[in-house]
Amino acid sequence: MDDAIMQRVQVWKDGNYDDAAKQEIARLEKENPTELADAFYRNLEFGTGGLRGIMGIGTNRINKYTVGSATQGFANYLNKTYPGGTIRIAIAHDSRNNSRQFAEITANVMAANGIKVFLFEALRPTPELSFTIRQLGCQGGVVCTASHNPKEYNGYKAYWNDGGQLVPPHDKNVIKEVEAIASVDEVKWSGGEANISIIGKDMDKQYIDMVKSLSVYPEVITRQRDLKIVYTPIHGTGIMLVPEVLQRFGFTNVHIVEEQAKPDGNFPTVVYPNPEESEAMSIGLKKAKELDADILLGTDPDADRVGIAIKDKQGNWVLMNGNQTAVLAFNYIIEARKAKGIAQQNDFVCKTIVTTDMIDRIAAENNVKCYNVLTGFKWIAELIKEKEASEHYTIGGEESYGLMIGSQLRDKDAVSAVALLCEMAAYEKDKGRSLFEKLIDLYVQYGYYKEHLISITKKGMNGQKEIAEMMDGYRNNPPSTINGSPVVQLLDYDLRKGKNLQTGEEWPITLPVSNVLQFILADGSKISARPSGTEPKIKFYFSVNTTIKSAAEFDSIQVKGDLDKKIQGIISDMGLK
DSSP states (O other): HHHHHHHHHHHHHHHSSOHHHHHHHHHOOOHHHHHHHHHHHHHHBBTTTEEEEEEETTTTBBBBOOOOHHHHHHHHHHHHTTTTTTEEEEEOOOOTTTTTHHHHHHHHHHHHTEEEEEEESSSOOHHHHHHHHHHTTTTTEEEEETTSSOEEEEEEEETTTSSSHHHHTTHHHHHHHHHHHHOOSSSOOOSOGGGGEEOOHHHHHHHHHEEETSSOOOHHHHHHHOOEEEEEESGGGGTTTTHHHHHTOOOOOEOOGGGGGGTTTOOTTTTTTTSSSSSHHHHHHHHHHHOOOOOOEEEEETTEEEEEEOOOOOOOEOOOOOOHHHHHHHHHHHHHHHHHHOOOTTTEEEEEEESSTTTHHHHHHTTTTEEOOOOOHHHHHHHHHTTTTTTEEEEEEEEETTESSSSSSSSEEEEHHHHHHHHHHHHHHHHOOOOOHHHHHHHHHEEEEEEEEEEEEESSHHHHHHHHHHHHHHHHOSSSSSOOOOOOOOEETTTTTEEEETTEEEEEOOOOOOOOOEEEETTTOOOEEESSSSSSSEEEEEEEEEESSSSSHTOHHHHHHHHHHHHHHHHHHHHHH
């Protein structure tokens, strides 16, 4: 173990840390020095979204000391930003092990720093926290969650006064304040308990009323109230609100997946509590088949992501990917607002740059503006703030199973998404059709778009360096063709510059700096390369499309095979296998 690690360990052994932490250090020194080194080899990074990591003792772990230090830094920034006034902050947590403890520590530290704290009485979905910040006029918020990570993880997401996660300049400024906390002795652990108010049912009611107001066709639900719905919270917070929201919408035939109904930070029935994983949806799928349900929905532990399954024309269950779900949801909101006569001239929708361009096409053909932002809902929130004086936001989303309907909160919201997706299924059933058939109709109308994602991890100490070299190669020597199709455009979000590789024309990209490259091919294909900022990992997003003339053509093995072949050809040609 090198000297720097040993020094960090010694600080914990000598400092104001509890006996349990010191005993665990002694145990690891004796039994597992490798794990001890990993726990102390660095300080867990407070990134632009907050903290996320494995729970345990050490500077590189999520524990009461790293959570307390992060909170002290955030509190210092709030007090510097809002001098002299009353500062208010809302705090929530998910179903993970230790989440309640971390939320209470966060509340105590904030309160000891003179900040008025609104702490939820028990676990709640993350989107309700975003809503609460806005409802109570808070200057910030924190939710203790690691979203859909495995059970060993926990985390800490920081929010600003609009209900969105931190964006520049606040993100970097908070990071500086957190990094400036040199010792746990600088953390104000207690002394402001009178500043803490417990909240719960009253806020639930306000939030549920807001979600209910998003319903576009309540009269359709009245006719289709017995739509057979299967829902799984995957051991998370969704159970707190989703069943009640569905009831308030008017649905009477809702079946909860009992094996996954109880909040449990050990997530006993799944490896990854993530509705993007078919394994996490498998128990729900089994129940949906047994009941011959109309739709299956699953939410992740903090209920901000939703996955759905629906039946195809042959009655086989199909898990929708995030792009397909987003296409259905965006189109529904655009079409329904038109049909109901509530569409406004200044309506707009928003998606991330790696989400299907089929949404851009739908929006354009319906004369609705579609904005593209960097990956992450904080950028959708920031765009709403920028546009809200002159334009009207209706829906936003991203390919990683996130949707945000309406602007009364500023983060992805699986609770309202579940309700709207069920309303969409009821709307199609009322016409004697399924959501799957609607999706095929959209493919016929706007083009058949197919997306694929691969994630490549470069292991070892040189992993980050290899990924940086890969990005430099693409940036400085972009391929002229990929899979036989000329590369027409290179979009470089790090240099904030777009370039037509055939004419040499260049133009500025107005989004914030982000290490993302996109290749636009002559055949309409798009490839996006996006490295992780914290792990030796790089994601490649592929989007290809073709035209189909009829629903029958969609069923053609050749059409699907051609697009699959194109994606595999791109992967092979780029040497990504």
